[in-house]
Amino acid sequence: MKSVKQFFTYSFFLLFLTSCGQIFEVDADVQARQALLDLMAIQDKFYQENQRYATGHAEIDKYNLKYHTGIVYLEIETAGKDGYRAVSLPAESTTARVFAHDSEQGGFYEMEEDEVSRYVLGALKHIRDEKHKKDLNELTGWILMGGMAFLGLRFFARYRSPENNTAIWAYLLCLPAMGWAVALLGNMEGNIIFTSAIAQASWAGLAIALVALALGCIWLKKNISLHPPAPLISLVICTIVISLSSAGTMTYMLKTFA
Secondary structure, eight states: OHHHHHHHHHHHHHHHHHHTSOOSOBHHHHHHHHHHHHHHHHHHHHHHHHSSOOSSGGGGGGGOOOOOTTTEEEEEEEEOSSOEEEEEEETTOSSOOOEEEEGGGTEEEEOOHHHHTTTOOTTHHHHHHHHHHHHHHHHHHHHHHHHHHHHHHHHHHHHOSTTTHHHHHHHHHHHHHHHHHHHHHHHOOTTBOOOHHHHHHHHHHHHHHHHHHHHHHHHHHHHGGGOOOHHHHHHHHHHHHHHHHHHHHHHHHHHHHO
């Protein structure tokens, strides 16, 4: 039992830490980062030919650097023989993400909040407030998920038996699918890039939800006539509802955005 608790505890914190990464990215942020990466490649070519770095866009016209000037602001701030500094960000940022290359700081990096304030001015407070609300909602969701996982472990400790294990594992299995479905509902908008990683996670979540649904239905069909404990029946019904909702959500997202 202790090993099972440790497994789900570690899994929960692993998923929580993973969720803090930039999984859902705004299209303008992706374009800004790619424009800077393309500029970095061009600067390397320019240096090989001229033994210095380009100081402006006019010097690298022949390399055909392409990016949407109405969406992305890209500037070479300083340049010389030993290095250069360039910044890139959406022209109308909604996320306060700014990308930079600075030879003195080791190359490409994403700016921290204290440095971002130099480039994102008027809307920065509003963006930070919205991000704080979103982070708080995400934290609340993870706390609820942790509570549901703890409930599943309590059921496992109390009703564990060969005939009941399928129902309990079905419930525990449906939780990751539910978590991903909630993440999709909270983050997928028209300006979010539906990446291959999001698509793969959605397909995996859909498969998990369907497996949990099948296990719950099979257990209910086999045991309903044996009058199992009422809390266990409620748990299985909850599993079926969660699995159906999660599967429906991911099917809709895959059909709409993929």
